[in-house]
Amino acid sequence: MKHLLIVVALAALLLGCQTTTTGEPGIRYGMSQQEVIERVSRTDKIISTDGDTVVTEGTFAPTRQRARKTFTFQDGKLAVVNHTVL
Numbered sequence: 001m002k003h004l005l006i007v008v009a010l011a012a013l014l015l016g017c018q019t020t021t022t023g024e025p026g027i028r029y030g031m032s033q034q035e036v037i038e039r040v041s042r043t044d045k046i047i048s049t050d051g052d053t054v055v056t057e058g059t060f061a062p063t064r065q066r067a068r069k070t071f072t073f074q075d076g077k078l079a080v081v082n083h084t085v086l
Contacts, residue, residue, distance in 0.1 A: 025061055
């Protein structure tokens with residue numbers, strides 16, 4: 001019984017750690033391309049919008065370093081965010 005309780009507690013902890021945030025304030029996975037552009041254009045310079053990809057330059061929020069950010073969309077929803085520190 002003790003082992004079952006530990007397994008259940010660990011599973012709940014792991015499920016609770018899942019997140020939909022991207023590391024960018026106000027940006028969440030599953031947002032539309034237009035929503036992402038509206039939000040990032042407030043703080044970042046949009047470099048390009050090419051089909052399912054939006055590239056911006058600005059500050060990487062967690063470290064406050066200058067970065068290029070690539071937002072990739074799949075089926076019209078934000079799926080991948082890549083940060084490259086400049």
